[in-house]
Amino acid sequence: MNGAPxxxxxxxxxxxxxxxxxxxxxxGLGWLVPDLLVVALLLAARQMRAGWAAGLxxxxxxxxxxxxxxxxGASGVVLAVLGFAGSRTRNLVSGHSPVFLAFYLFAGKWLxxxxxxxxxxxxASAGPASSLLLIxxxxxxxxxAAGLLAYxxxxxxx
Amino acid sequence: xxxxxxxxxxxxxxxxxxxxxxxIAGGIRATVLRPVIALQxxxxxxxxxxxxxxxxxxxxxxxxxxxVGQADVTAENRELRSLLGMRPRLPxxxxxxxxxxxxxxxxEGIFLLTAGTREGVRPGxxxxxxxxxxxxxxxxxxxxxxxxxxxxxxxxxxAVALDGETYGIVEPRNGPGGERLLALSSTALHTxxxxxxxxxxxxxxxxxxxxxxxxTVVRAQQETSSWQRVYLIRPFVTPAEMTHVLVxxxxxxxxxxxxxxxxxxxxxxxxxxxDSVVVPVAPRPAAAAPRPAARPAARPxxxxxxxxxLLGRPVVRPQTPDTTRQR
Numbered sequence: 001m002n003g004a005p006x007x008x009x010x011x012x013x014x015x016x017x018x019x020x021x022x023x024x025x026x027x028g029l030g031w032l033v034p035d036l037l038v039v040a041l042l043l044a045a046r047q048m049r050a051g052w053a054a055g056l057x058x059x060x061x062x063x064x065x066x067x068x069x070x071x072x073g074a075s076g077v078v079l080a081v082l083g084f085a086g087s088r089t090r091n092l093v094s095g096h097s098p099v100f101l102a103f104y105l106f107a108g109k110w111l112x113x114x115x116x117x118x119x120x121x122x123x124a125s126a127g128p129a130s131s132l133l134l135i136x137x138x139x140x141x142x143x144x145a146a147g148l149l150a151y152x153x154x155x156x157x158x
Numbered sequence: 159x160x161x162x163x164x165x166x167x168x169x170x171x172x173x174x175x176x177x178x179x180x181x182i183a184g185g186i187r188a189t190v191l192r193p194v195i196a197l198q199x200x201x202x203x204x205x206x207x208x209x210x211x212x213x214x215x216x217x218x219x220x221x222x223x224x225x226v227g228q229a230d231v232t233a234e235n236r237e238l239r240s241l242l243g244m245r246p247r248l249p250x251x252x253x254x255x256x257x258x259x260x261x262x263x264x265x266e267g268i269f270l271l272t273a274g275t276r277e278g279v280r281p282g283x284x285x286x287x288x289x290x291x292x293x294x295x296x297x298x299x300x301x302x303x304x305x306x307x308x309x310x311x312x313x314x315x316x317a318v319a320l321d322g323e324t325y326g327i328v329e330p331r332n333g334p335g336g337e338r339l340l341a342l343s344s345t346a347l348h349t350x351x352x353x354x355x356x357x358x359x360x361x362x363x364x365x366x367x368x369x370x371x372x373x374t375v376v377r378a379q380q381e382t383s384s385w386q387r388v389y390l391i392r393p394f395v396t397p398a399e400m401t402h403v404l405v406x407x408x409x410x411x412x413x414x415x416x417x418x419x420x421x422x423x424x425x426x427x428x429x430x431x432x433d434s435v436v437v438p439v440a441p442r443p444a445a446a447a448p449r450p451a452a453r454p455a456a457r458p459x460x461x462x463x464x465x466x467x468l469l470g471r472p473v474v475r476p477q478t479p480d481t482t483r484q485r
Contacts, residue, residue: 026197051160
């Protein structure tokens with residue numbers, strides 16, 4: 001993953017963000033579409049400094065929170081923390097094999113759902129806790145698959 | 159250092175008062191995300207347009223036949239009302255809208271309405287359907303609104319049994335087998351509504367007008383405290399039926415809650431609300447004037463099968479099992 005040009009990373013984030021909002025919100029497909037916002041953040045965070053990754057997370061989270069008003073603010077906090085943590089994983093694991101990438105995306109998406117649940121519980125707008133064990137792992141697998149595809153596409157075109 | 163600044167900014171957004179957060183979110187929806195919101199609105203419109211042409215045609219034909227049959231009745235009613243010196247009955251103003259679901263488990267109970275301030279929707283407005291109470295509007299944009307239905311954890315409504323004896327607050331609750339129900343709590347011990355009793359909004363607090371049907375009593379819940387009982391209520395409107403809804407607007411002059419309840423075929427029992435909450439119930443228009451001899455009190459009836467006057471549903475379609483209830 002390392003070494004990708006900055007423009008390629010920005011293009012990947014932009015494309016995934018647009019696709020996320022168009023399909024998830026615009027066409028109202030919801031969870032039928034993987035969480036491309038988290039995928040974009042996790043992929044970009046590995047290429048960015050921790051501070052800027054947190055900033056990107058805040059930006060994406062604010063956008064997402066705007067279409068789900070009751071989680072406005074919560075998404076920003078969660079994605080900022082996730083961006084920071086994603087960037088820090090470079091210090092722990094420097095590999096970029098597909099297996100590691102899949103696990104990284106899976107864990108990142110699940111962590112995102114868990115953090116969002118915790119933050120929204122504090123604001124009394126969380127869903128059922130069982131979704132963390134039943135739905136979140138499936139969503140994480142879905143996001144990991146989409147992330148691998150996006151990463152492959154990025155490497156092909158860059 | 160930079161990360162700390164961004165996380166602090168995110169936390170600041172989180173703890174901002176709701177009013178400011180909604181302003182910021184509304185600003186983002188109106189600018190950066192405007193095309194996405196427009197796309198969402200267009201998708202909802204298209205979905206409704208191509209829903210089922212044959213069903214729509216059948217409904218239209220049935221409605222036309224229904225209206226022709228009602229023409230004489232309407233004329234007679236107008237004539238009789240003028241003979242009795244009664245004013246024309248006007249319902250609440252309302253705005254029709256489509257409910258667009260956000261298909262995400264995290265957003266359960268939240269939906270987008272394809273009507274906003276342009277159509278006269280205001281925050282806090284009650285949302286109803288032909289079956290009864292759906293929910294309430296939370297945030298309003300120019301052309302759309304965000305609303306919650308009765309399955310949302312924040313939903314609360316003051317309610318009363320149709321006999322006027324049992325008052326309480328309804329809130330979402332999971333019933334046996336995970337069925338989504340409502341719970342009527344904070345009820346007095348000395349009144350026991352029977353299973354099947356119709357529960358309507360009480361009007362207490364002024365949030366929902368009095369007389370909107372909510373559901374029927376299923377049974378008393380096991381957990382009872384020493385001073386109150388809790389009853390499970392099966393709502394009239396299932397989540398699957400929340401597609402085309404009405405947002406109530408301002409009350410028209412000289413109308414009563416009785417008029418609103420009559421839209422669902424319900425006759426409210428005149429009863430005072432036994433607490434000190436200010437209840438903005440409209441005065442009965444003919445209260446000051448002598449009225450014809452009162453008719454014997456009608457027995458409380460559940461909402462008519464044929465549907466209310468608000469929408470009219472002359473076509474009875476076979477009910478499909480509601481899978482969204484079992485979660």
